[in-house]
Amino acid sequence: MRFQTKNVHFTTKMEADEMSKTKPIYQTSAFSFNDLEDMESFFEGKKSYLYTRVGNPNTDDLGKGVADLEGAEMGVASASGLSAILAGVLAVAKSGDHIIATEDLYGGTYQLFAHELKDFGISVSFVDCSSREEIEDAVRENTVLLYTESITNPLLRVEDLEGIVKIAATHGLKTMVDNTFATPYLIRPHESGADMVVHSATKYIAGHSDVSAGVVTGNQELMMKAKSKVANLGSNLGPFDGWLGCRGLKTLSLRMERQCANAEKLASTLKGHPLIKEVFYPENAAHGGNGAIVTIDLAEAMDVHDFSRKLDWVKIVPTLAGVETSITYPVGTSHRPVPKEMREKLGVTDSMIRISVGIEDAEDIIEVFEKALT
Numbered sequence: 001m002r003f004q005t006k007n008v009h010f011t012t013k014m015e016a017d018e019m020s021k022t023k024p025i026y027q028t029s030a031f032s033f034n035d036l037e038d039m040e041s042f043f044e045g046k047k048s049y050l051y052t053r054v055g056n057p058n059t060d061d062l063g064k065g066v067a068d069l070e071g072a073e074m075g076v077a078s079a080s081g082l083s084a085i086l087a088g089v090l091a092v093a094k095s096g097d098h099i100i101a102t103e104d105l106y107g108g109t110y111q112l113f114a115h116e117l118k119d120f121g122i123s124v125s126f127v128d129c130s131s132r133e134e135i136e137d138a139v140r141e142n143t144v145l146l147y148t149e150s151i152t153n154p155l156l157r158v159e160d161l162e163g164i165v166k167i168a169a170t171h172g173l174k175t176m177v178d179n180t181f182a183t184p185y186l187i188r189p190h191e192s193g194a195d196m197v198v199h200s201a202t203k204y205i206a207g208h209s210d211v212s213a214g215v216v217t218g219n220q221e222l223m224m225k226a227k228s229k230v231a232n233l234g235s236n237l238g239p240f241d242g243w244l245g246c247r248g249l250k251t252l253s254l255r256m257e258r259q260c261a262n263a264e265k266l267a268s269t270l271k272g273h274p275l276i277k278e279v280f281y282p283e284n285a286a287h288g289g290n291g292a293i294v295t296i297d298l299a300e301a302m303d304v305h306d307f308s309r310k311l312d313w314v315k316i317v318p319t320l321a322g323v324e325t326s327i328t329y330p331v332g333t334s335h336r337p338v339p340k341e342m343r344e345k346l347g348v349t350d351s352m353i354r355i356s357v358g359i360e361d362a363e364d365i366i367e368v369f370e371k372a373l374t
């Protein structure tokens with residue numbers, strides 16, 4: 001080989017299994033074959049990988065890891081929570097179809113449903129999913145899917161999934177549940193009969209605020225459809241991001257255990273504080289805990305901007321679920337796209353702060369909030 005050729009062909013060929021302790025990162029856009037018949041074997045289903053947009057070991061691991069925890073046959077990872085939601089929705093809905101979604105939606109999902117799906121020819125009705133009547137009134141001949149969230153944002157209402165799935169089944173609708181806030185550590189919607197579960201893996205699944213990813217889980221048939229949507233829409237997750245997601249996922253139980261315990265302590269300390277109008281924190285959400293998000297509505301005497309500046313080491317972010325405690329301002333971030341009348345109907349106020357409780361020492365977390373209040 002001459003210099004320029006040697007320059008690009010120095011890496012040794014890997015045997016299929018080099019027994020690396022951690023899964024190597026398959027940072028490759030495509031896979032190579034020994035001969036043309038070998039390549040043909042991919043299309044006969046005898047080989048797993050051809051082209052990273054269509055499938056990659058690190059990406060597939062993340063889908064499988066979440067599916068295993070959710071108790072699903074298969075999981076499909078994609079580039080973001082929203083792309084996983086879209087892949088799941090398009091696995092059951094096409095142009096001309098109608099879906100029903102909770103009005104309590106995460107802002108980005110609301111944006112996707114209210115604007116983008118409409119342009120795909122899929123119409124959406126937003127209802128209060130705690131009302132059987134509202135759901136049933138919204139059902140049309142072309143309704144195919146009921147979409148909800150297991151724990152809503154930012155008011156942290158825990159949905160009666162079993163009840164919702166039953167209503168949907170009566171009308172022959174599939175159900176899809178965003179389980180981002182609960183994670184399968186707390187709630188496993190498939191056990192209540194949900195057909196599809198979706199995650200913004202950007203949040204607790206990956207857990208370290210260093211990757212954007214999504215996962216949708218369900219049975220093989222639905223997930224093969226979702227997987228082809230991800231491939232054909234080009235919303236595949238990158239190999240390194242899949243690997244980061246897997247590394248984060250391995251500590252999900254440890255993180256959730258600590259974060260839920262810390263949140264419980266913070267919520268009970270803040271409850272009844274004279275400078276807080278209301279503390280939102282679920283009770284009896286699940287056996288494992290009540291989640292790691294605490295939402296507070298500040299008393300009138302408090303200035304929300306001033307308060308946010310006094311929180312010392314607590315970062316102000318437009319997201320949640322990292323190992324560090326952080327806050328967000330729902331009206332300014334997640335609920336910015338939600339019309340004011342809808343926000344008022346939902347009870348999302350201008351004085352609301354959503355706290356994502358981290359893994360620090362609970363005493364330090366409590367101290368920093370008490371100090372900022374006083």
Ligand SMILES: *Cc1c(COP(=O)(O)O)cnc(C)c1O
Pocket residue numbers: 080081082083106108109149153178180181199200201202203212213214
């Ligand atoms: C963040 C979030 C999403 C969107 O996920 P991305 O990874 O940002 O695309 C969807 N649902 C919930 C509940 C979320 O918190």
